[in-house]
Amino acid sequence: MDPRVGQRPRPSLTDGERHWLSRCQAGDSAAFQPLLRPHLPGLLALAKRHCRDPHWAEDLVQETLVRAFRGLPDFRGDSALRTWLFRILVRLAAEPQRWRRGERSQPLGEIDVPDHLGAPAEHDAMARELQDRLDEAMERLTVRQRTALHLRAVEGMDYAGISAVLACSPVAARMHVLEARRKVMERVREHLDP
Amino acid sequence: MRPTLPECPKTNAVLAIHLDGDVAGSDFAGSDISGSDIAGGDIAGGGWEAGEPEGAGFDFACSETLGAHLRACAICQSLLLRARRLDAALAADSGRALAEHPRETGAGYEEIAQRWFAVAAAAHDGAVPSPVVSSSCNAEPSQRERAPSADIAAATSPALATYTAALCVLAAAVAAFLLLGHWGSDPGSSDPGSSDTASSDTASSDTTGSDTARSSTAKSDASSGEPSAGAARASASGHADLVGDEPRTVPVPASSTARESEVAPDAESTATASQPAVIAVAGDTQALLRWRRERRAAPGQDSART
Numbered sequence: 001m002d003p004r005v006g007q008r009p010r011p012s013l014t015d016g017e018r019h020w021l022s023r024c025q026a027g028d029s030a031a032f033q034p035l036l037r038p039h040l041p042g043l044l045a046l047a048k049r050h051c052r053d054p055h056w057a058e059d060l061v062q063e064t065l066v067r068a069f070r071g072l073p074d075f076r077g078d079s080a081l082r083t084w085l086f087r088i089l090v091r092l093a094a095e096p097q098r099w100r101r102g103e104r105s106q107p108l109g110e111i112d113v114p115d116h117l118g119a120p121a122e123h124d125a126m127a128r129e130l131q132d133r134l135d136e137a138m139e140r141l142t143v144r145q146r147t148a149l150h151l152r153a154v155e156g157m158d159y160a161g162i163s164a165v166l167a168c169s170p171v172a173a174r175m176h177v178l179e180a181r182r183k184v185m186e187r188v189r190e191h192l193d194p
Numbered sequence: 195m196r197p198t199l200p201e202c203p204k205t206n207a208v209l210a211i212h213l214d215g216d217v218a219g220s221d222f223a224g225s226d227i228s229g230s231d232i233a234g235g236d237i238a239g240g241g242w243e244a245g246e247p248e249g250a251g252f253d254f255a256c257s258e259t260l261g262a263h264l265r266a267c268a269i270c271q272s273l274l275l276r277a278r279r280l281d282a283a284l285a286a287d288s289g290r291a292l293a294e295h296p297r298e299t300g301a302g303y304e305e306i307a308q309r310w311f312a313v314a315a316a317a318h319d320g321a322v323p324s325p326v327v328s329s330s331c332n333a334e335p336s337q338r339e340r341a342p343s344a345d346i347a348a349a350t351s352p353a354l355a356t357y358t359a360a361l362c363v364l365a366a367a368v369a370a371f372l373l374l375g376h377w378g379s380d381p382g383s384s385d386p387g388s389s390d391t392a393s394s395d396t397a398s399s400d401t402t403g404s405d406t407a408r409s410s411t412a413k414s415d416a417s418s419g420e421p422s423a424g425a426a427r428a429s430a431s432g433h434a435d436l437v438g439d440e441p442r443t444v445p446v447p448a449s450s451t452a453r454e455s456e457v458a459p460d461a462e463s464t465a466t467a468s469q470p471a472v473i474a475v476a477g478d479t480q481a482l483l484r485w486r487r488e489r490r491a492a493p494g495q496d497s498a499r500t
Contacts, residue, residue, distance in 0.1 A: 029318065033311050040307055044295065045288045054298040058306060065314040134287050153281035154288045178206050184284075185276050192276040192283070 012077045021081070024072050032069055039085050042155055046086060049138065049150045050093040064089040079164050083157070086165045090147055130191045137187040141180050144168075148176035149184070202269040204260065211260055213277050 013021065020035035043064055047057035067088050075084060138146050144166055151157040151165060163173040185192060202208075264270050296302050301309075 029315055032315065032318075036311075037307065040310070041292055045292055048291050048295070049288075054295055057295075058299065058310075062310045062313055065310050066317045069314040069318040130283060131287050131290065134283055138284075150284065150288070153284040174210065178209065181209070181277055181280060185273070185280055188280070188283075189276065192279045193272075 012080050017081050018077070021072070021075065021077065025075075032072070035072075035081070036065065036068060036085070039082050042082065043085060043089055045154060046089055046147070046150055047093070049146055050089075050143070052135075052139075060089060060093060063092055067092070080161065082155075083161045083164045086151065086155075086157075086161075087167070090143075090165055094143060126191075130188065133188045133191065134184070137184040140187070141183060145176045145180035145183070148173055149180035152177045200269045200272070202267055202273070204263050204267070205270050205273050208260055208264050208267075208270045208274055209277055211257060212264065212274055213281075 017035060020031045023031035024035055040061065043061045044057060047060040047064075048054065051057040051060055064085060068085055071088070075081075138149070141149065148162050148166060151162045152159075157165075159170040159173045159177070162177070163170040166173055166176070168176075264274070296306075299306070
C-alpha cells in the first residue's frame, strides 16, 4: 500500500496565502493585493477564454475581485484560494449574456477561418493559424468543457480542483476534459500531427 | 465534414493515466484504493485532498496492461501525442493572449491590476466606484453601460427607492392636506386657516389698487341652517367690517345661514384698493372651480390686480 494513501495533507493554502488571508480577514485591506495578485494572470487567462473582447475579460476579472473581496471574510480555506477564485469567475461568466456581448454574434458555422496568413513569416503564420483554429475550436465547446480543458491544460489543475470550480464530481470533470480534448483535436488535428 | 478521429476503447484510459499525471492510475494503479471512496465525498466543499486518487473511473485500469496496449496501439499513440501537443498549444495560446492583452487594451498590466484592486477596495468600503473603465471607453455605449459597479448600484437602489417612495407619500399627504383644506366641501368643517389663504390673497391683491378684483357673492340658503363660512370666519376673526359694508360684496349676515355658497367673480366691481374683498368658502366646489377657470381666462385682470 502506498504510504501516501493514509496521508491527507491540506492542499489549500500556502504559508504566504495564510498570512495574507489572516491579515485580510482581520480587516487589513492592504493585504488583499498581495494575497490575490499572484492569481491575476490565471484569472485573466480564463476570463479571456470566456470573453473574446479583452475589455470584457478585464471587467470579468474585476468583478471577480470585487466578489472575492466581499467574500474573503467567509473564506475558510477548505479549498485552494485559486480554486475559489476560479469558481467565482466561472460562476460570474455563466450568468446569461452578461459577459459575452463582446463576442461575435455570427454563428460559428459560418465563420471561415483563414487557411493562410500573408504578411508574417511562415512560422508566425502557422502559429497564428493554430491560434485561430484553437480559439474557434474552443468557442464551439460548451462552457463547462471549455473551462475544464483550460483549467487542465493551461492551469494544470487536477480534476478535483476542476470539479470544485465547476461544482461537479471529479468524474464529470474528467469527462468534460476528455470530451473537450476530443472535439478540439478533431478540429485542429492537422496542426497536431507530427 | 471533418473526419473523426480514429477511436480505440482504451484511449480515454491511456490519456487519463499517461497524460494526466495526477490520475490515480499513474501512482495508485496497484493500490487497493478505490476511487469510489472518494467520489462520494464532498467535492464541492473541498473534501478532496492532494494525493488522493480521484475516483475518475480509471482506477481499475492496470498501468502495466495499458502500457503494453499503448506500445502496440498506433491509435492511442497518435491520440496521446496529439493530446500532449494540444495541451501545449492551448497553454501557448493562453500565454500569447495574455502577452497581447496590454496591446489590445492600451493599458499596462500593472495599471490594470491597480485599477482592479482600487475598484474592489472601493466596493468593499461601501463607496460606489466610478463606472469602469478607461479601457472600456472605446466600447459601444451599450457595452459601457454594463459596468461591474452596476451590482453595487443595484445594491444601493433599494434604499434609494425607499427614500423616493417616502418622499412621494409625504408630498402626496401635503398636497392632499392643502387641497382638502382649500376646497373643503363642508364649510362648517373647513379649516379657517387654509380657507383664509384665498381670502388673504384676495385682500392683499385688492390693496394693490385693482378695481377688477374678484368679489364674493354668498348665497344664503335659509333652509340649510348653516352659516356661511366666510361670514362666520369674518365675524369670528373680528373682521365684521369686511362683511356687508362694501359695495362689491354681498353682505352675508353672520346670523344668516347658508348651505351653499357661490363664489363668482365680478369684473365690474368697483372696489377700491382699500376695500378688501371677502371670499366665502365655497360649499359648491363646482362653482369654485368655474370661478377659477374664469379667473384664469382673464389674465389681464389678474395681472392688473397684481
